Amino acid sequence: MPKVLIADDLSQAAVDIFTNRGIDTDIKVGLSKDELIAIADQYDGLAVRSACKPDADVIAAATNLKVIGRAGIGVDNIDIKAATAKGVVVMNTPFGNAVTTAEHAVAMMFAAARQIPAADQGTQAGKWPKKSFVGTELSYKTLGLIGCGNIGARVAERAKGLTMKVVAYDPFLTEERAIELGVEKVDLDTLLARADVITLHTPLTDQTRNILSREALAKAKKGLILVNCARGGLVDEAAVREMLDNGHLAAAAFDVFAEEPAKENILFGAPNFIATPHLGAATVEAQENVALQVAEQMSDYLLSGAVTNALNMPSVTADEAPRLKPFIELAEKLGAFAGQVSDHGFEEVVIEYEGEVAELNRKPVTAAALSGLLHASRGDVNMVSAPSILAESGVKLSETKTEESPVYDNLIRIKVKVPRTANSDETGWRSLAGTVSAGRPRIVEVKGMPLEGAFSSVMLYVNNIDKPGFIGALGAMLGEAGINIATFHLGRQDTGGEAIALIGIDGLPPHELTEKLDALPHVRYAKVLNF
Ligand SMILES: NC(=O)c1ccc[n+]([C@@H]2O[C@H](COP(=O)([O-])OP(=O)(O)OC[C@H]3O[C@@H](n4cnc5c(N)ncnc54)[C@H](O)[C@@H]3O)[C@@H](O)[C@H]2O)c1
Numbered sequence: 001m002p003k004v005l006i007a008d009d010l011s012q013a014a015v016d017i018f019t020n021r022g023i024d025t026d027i028k029v030g031l032s033k034d035e036l037i038a039i040a041d042q043y044d045g046l047a048v049r050s051a052c053k054p055d056a057d058v059i060a061a062a063t064n065l066k067v068i069g070r071a072g073i074g075v076d077n078i079d080i081k082a083a084t085a086k087g088v089v090v091m092n093t094p095f096g097n098a099v100t101t102a103e104h105a106v107a108m109m110f111a112a113a114r115q116i117p118a119a120d121q122g123t124q125a126g127k128w129p130k131k132s133f134v135g136t137e138l139s140y141k142t143l144g145l146i147g148c149g150n151i152g153a154r155v156a157e158r159a160k161g162l163t164m165k166v167v168a169y170d171p172f173l174t175e176e177r178a179i180e181l182g183v184e185k186v187d188l189d190t191l192l193a194r195a196d197v198i199t200l201h202t203p204l205t206d207q208t209r210n211i212l213s214r215e216a217l218a219k220a221k222k223g224l225i226l227v228n229c230a231r232g233g234l235v236d237e238a239a240v241r242e243m244l245d246n247g248h249l250a251a252a253a254f255d256v257f258a259e260e261p262a263k264e265n266i267l268f269g270a271p272n273f274i275a276t277p278h279l280g281a282a283t284v285e286a287q288e289n290v291a292l293q294v295a296e297q298m299s300d301y302l303l304s305g306a307v308t309n310a311l312n313m314p315s316v317t318a319d320e321a322p323r324l325k326p327f328i329e330l331a332e333k334l335g336a337f338a339g340q341v342s343d344h345g346f347e348e349v350v351i352e353y354e355g356e357v358a359e360l361n362r363k364p365v366t367a368a369a370l371s372g373l374l375h376a377s378r379g380d381v382n383m384v385s386a387p388s389i390l391a392e393s394g395v396k397l398s399e400t401k402t403e404e405s406p407v408y409d410n411l412i413r414i415k416v417k418v419p420r421t422a423n424s425d426e427t428g429w430r431s432l433a434g435t436v437s438a439g440r441p442r443i444v445e446v447k448g449m450p451l452e453g454a455f456s457s458v459m460l461y462v463n464n465i466d467k468p469g470f471i472g473a474l475g476a477m478l479g480e481a482g483i484n485i486a487t488f489h490l491g492r493q494d495t496g497g498e499a500i501a502l503i504g505i506d507g508l509p510p511h512e513l514t515e516k517l518d519a520l521p522h523v524r525y526a527k528v529l530n531f
């Protein structure tokens, strides 16, 4: 039974779903990094919000971890690169709290425009400070959105309902989407020059960090209202403080801070500054949504391999997962075969899909092929980590698909280009193909030669010059070595010349077997393969 650690405050809905789906949960909120590291290896899944920080050290210690689920949107607290390298899927819930957070941003905009918190304090202190709080009307003012994705778009809809004009800076916003939302797409300088209110809605990345720098803020209109419900780190907090003090900014309302929990901050106490403690997603509805979604997604992945909203792996729906399973198995085995016979590595990989499999979601199948391929040379690799490892290695990958498959209902062919070496004439492309038949993976082609058979967990691969007597000599040698043959598949070139034997054997053979195989007359290459 898989086991999940819930390491941040999640709604009870998450625990109920895990339990109903047969997954054990432990709830341990507020663990220190060392405490988390000490228990991390007990879990298959880790469910977090923004407080728990699964960094590279935590991920390294979590030797059984398969999935990190973020009940929310921002994943800047998770080391995705480290997770990917360790084969851990990272998934979030990209929509569950978007409405709630958009509402918080709008609430902050109003609170700042009318100085509601300070007015409330003065009133409740018995001062009746009616003259101290003359606010700004928002109607017909220009709202500048920095980032116009899920939340930005929802803020835009609401602002338009308030008769505000909306301009947006978002390099990934298409003109069509901007028209659909009724916002004007502008560059950052134009936004700064025109906005009366700016709200931020981008993730925190290397590109967005400090996007509202001192220089950028200096370009904004005097009297700007600034709202940040996205991430601390997007704005230069010291510059905002100065500009609130000198009146360049009329008001600022922040839900997020460069360092959280923000027990102290340069902005605290600044005139017309409003703070909330990262409450953007804090509604009953949003917390139910994200808890429910993350628990379903993590359970799906742990129980069936279905992948939803992953940041480091292609999606696989619950319907697709069982259909893809045999193709994933086939691709991984073909990749493992190719990897084990590429002793000097490979420079390029081509994966060809034919027939039924060409019509399926091929991304996870390709990831499985690469995982098999890389496993021989680096062991610690899986479907999550393999694509990025291959990309980082500079090996070129390409894919083709043909709806027709001339012989089989479906076919996957993996071709690897191996480098030329001093003592090998096996240069150029090596090709292996297989099919799924009756739900089981079968090999159908090796080095372009037809050869049909099932995979066994241990197989001997022998490539020889096609001469009479060779099979007899091979069989005799295996008999003398005490090796029991379970399956025997032969293939050879139509034109004669080369042949291949693929032999399933019972158990692991002795070390020196490869040498004995190599020593047989006419053998060009021999290898013990593990699947
Ligand atoms: N305060 C909270 O509690 C709370 C709650 C939910 C989300 N958030 C945060 O809000 C932010 C936005 O969430 P979302 O769901 O809208 O994300 P999203 O991915 O849907 O939208 C982000 C948008 O930012 C844009 N973007 C990326 N790089 C940019 C750049 N360099 N300049 C301008 N725009 C850029 C993207 O194109 C995208 O449209 C995230 O940082 C998320 O973590 C905060």
Ligand SMILES: O=C(O)[C@H](O)COP(=O)(O)O
Residues within 6 Å of the ligand: 049, 050, 051, 071, 072, 073, 074, 075, 097, 278, 280, 281, 282
């Ligand atoms: O990115 C998010 O989803 C928000 O920042 C919410 O964070 P929280 O789950 O810690 O409230």
